[in-house]
Amino acid sequence: MIQVKNVHKSFGKLEVLKGIDCWVAPRQVVCIIGPSGSGKSTLLRCINQLETVNSGQIIIDKEEVTSPKIDINKIRQQVGMVFQLFNLFPHKTTLENITMGPIKIQGKSKDEAESIANELLRKVGLMDKSAVYPNQLSGGQKQRVAIARALAMQPKVMLFDEPTSALDPEMVGEVLEVMKALAHEGMTMMVVTHEMGFAREVGHRVVFMDEGVIMEEGSPAQIFDNPHNARTQSFLSKVL
Amino acid sequence: MSLIAVPLTLGSDFISSLQAINGLQVVSKHMPYLLEGALLTLYITTLSVIFGMILGLITGLCKMSKNRILFGVATGYIDFFRGTPLYVQILLLYFGILPLFMDAGPFIAAVIACSLNSGAYIAEIVRAGIQAVDRGQMEAARSLGMTNRQAMTYVILPQAYKIVIPPLLNEFIAVLKDTSLVAVISAEELTLRGKLLYSTFFEAAWIWGTVALIYFIMTKTLALLGDYIERRMATE
Numbered sequence: 001m002i003q004v005k006n007v008h009k010s011f012g013k014l015e016v017l018k019g020i021d022c023w024v025a026p027r028q029v030v031c032i033i034g035p036s037g038s039g040k041s042t043l044l045r046c047i048n049q050l051e052t053v054n055s056g057q058i059i060i061d062k063e064e065v066t067s068p069k070i071d072i073n074k075i076r077q078q079v080g081m082v083f084q085l086f087n088l089f090p091h092k093t094t095l096e097n098i099t100m101g102p103i104k105i106q107g108k109s110k111d112e113a114e115s116i117a118n119e120l121l122r123k124v125g126l127m128d129k130s131a132v133y134p135n136q137l138s139g140g141q142k143q144r145v146a147i148a149r150a151l152a153m154q155p156k157v158m159l160f161d162e163p164t165s166a167l168d169p170e171m172v173g174e175v176l177e178v179m180k181a182l183a184h185e186g187m188t189m190m191v192v193t194h195e196m197g198f199a200r201e202v203g204h205r206v207v208f209m210d211e212g213v214i215m216e217e218g219s220p221a222q223i224f225d226n227p228h229n230a231r232t233q234s235f236l237s238k239v240l
Numbered sequence: 241m242s243l244i245a246v247p248l249t250l251g252s253d254f255i256s257s258l259q260a261i262n263g264l265q266v267v268s269k270h271m272p273y274l275l276e277g278a279l280l281t282l283y284i285t286t287l288s289v290i291f292g293m294i295l296g297l298i299t300g301l302c303k304m305s306k307n308r309i310l311f312g313v314a315t316g317y318i319d320f321f322r323g324t325p326l327y328v329q330i331l332l333l334y335f336g337i338l339p340l341f342m343d344a345g346p347f348i349a350a351v352i353a354c355s356l357n358s359g360a361y362i363a364e365i366v367r368a369g370i371q372a373v374d375r376g377q378m379e380a381a382r383s384l385g386m387t388n389r390q391a392m393t394y395v396i397l398p399q400a401y402k403i404v405i406p407p408l409l410n411e412f413i414a415v416l417k418d419t420s421l422v423a424v425i426s427a428e429e430l431t432l433r434g435k436l437l438y439s440t441f442f443e444a445a446w447i448w449g450t451v452a453l454i455y456f457i458m459t460k461t462l463a464l465l466g467d468y469i470e471r472r473m474a475t476e
Contacts, residue, residue, distance in 0.1 A: 048383055050379055050382065050383065073382075073385045073386065073387055074385070075385075076382065076383055076384065076385040077384070077385030079383075080383075081380075081383035083376060083379070083380065083383075085376055087374070087376035087377060087379065087380035088380075089377065089380070089381075089395055089399075090399065091398050091399055100384075100394060101384040101385065101386075104386065104390055104394055105384060105385050105386055105390065146380075149384070150383075150384070153384055153385060
């Protein structure tokens with residue numbers, strides 16, 4: 001579903017991605033772990049072209065998104081993204097946050113969009129919050145709305161950029177539960193996370209990144225129980 | 241000597257008290273004349289701010305555009321109108337440029353000059369307002385698949401406008417005061433009417449004091465209105 005081929009990305013003189021190759025199969029959950037500054041988020045942001053790559057190819061569902069000819073807005077509709085800081089639209093209610101994409105981008109009717117939104121709100125357990133503005137929601141609730149907002153576009157792939165890193169500890173669980181349910185439904189997901197428990201339990205494959213390269217990848221059992229790379233070993237010994 | 245001096249001092253006191261009454265009479269008698277001028281001041285101000293907002297929104301957006309031509313035109317416009325005195329701009333437009341295109345009276349010229357001038361300031365207000373909206377908002381909108389224009393329309397501008405309202409009201413007040421400069425092209429607004437009154441009656445303190453008071457009442461009203469709007473938005 002997603003293929004990343006030899007991607008390089010620099011910010012000025014700082015090379016953040018130094019030749020990344022990886023892939024995500026349909027219905028697969030790939031978790032990317034690694035220390036901060038290792039390029040995990042940048043890789044994710046390159047995939048939906050929030051950052052443009054310097055060289056290399058990224059292909060999503062047979063379409064090369066790194067090609068200059070591509071209509072990136074079309075591609076992005078199929079690639080949901082969830083941010084660390086939620087980025088809900090503060091001037092819109094929960095319901096409007098979710099219906100905005102389907103109405104304004106896909107041209108759905110208000111009724112249709114609202115029935116999709118209500119279904120999603122039920123799924124993330126926030127039926128009672130539909131008329132509320134984001135500033136009245138807790139962090140965990142905001143992130144669940146953000147997930148629902150991304151899902152409303154009926155994407156083929158979901159990208160999660162450290163979705164629980166900005167949350168109070170007691171709210172991490174509710175967001176991970178929603179993501180877990182999504183994974184069980186067969187959503188293709190790429191998750192940058194520091195939640196090792198989640199990566200181990202939900203991830204089909206785990207990718208360890210450090211200093212702009214993929215150091216090691218494999219099944220969760222392989223990475224967590226029997227890491228080969230010295231960097232992986234030292235990172236895991238610090239976080240586990 | 242002292243006999244003469246006493247009535248003389250008495251006399252000058254008497255005359256100055258007469259003058260005071262005269263000044264009051266002049267001002268109160270010609271109050272409608274001044275208020276008509278104030279009305280014209282308000283007209284010029286309101287029209288200039290409306291056109292200035294349209295211009296400012298467009299050029300503010302152009303200033304952030306990646307298109308080099310749009311960026312260049314917007315930058316040149318903003319730099320020129322912020323970098324030269326409004327007084328000179330009014331003279332240049334009225335006597336130098338407008339006659340080439342149309343037969344514009346002082347009123348139209350005044351509105352055009354003030355609109356162009358305030359547009360340049362409002363452009364910077366708009367740009368600052370847009371840039372004050374969190375970058376994550378644009379990313380979230382674009383990641384849903386919105387075009388840049390859709391993201392601006394539905395996500396960024398509705399948030400920027402709240403940030404922009406307080407400085408915009410300040411600009412409104414600044415324009416109101418600046419319109420006094422159009423007196424130079426004989427647009428009969430408040431300042432020019434004050435000047436005309438003064439040249440007839442020479443009651444400087446009374447006439448200019450009244451003119452100042454009328455300006456002050458207008459700007460204070462706008463400032464209070466601004467406070468009210470700000471408070472209402474804060475509770476929203």
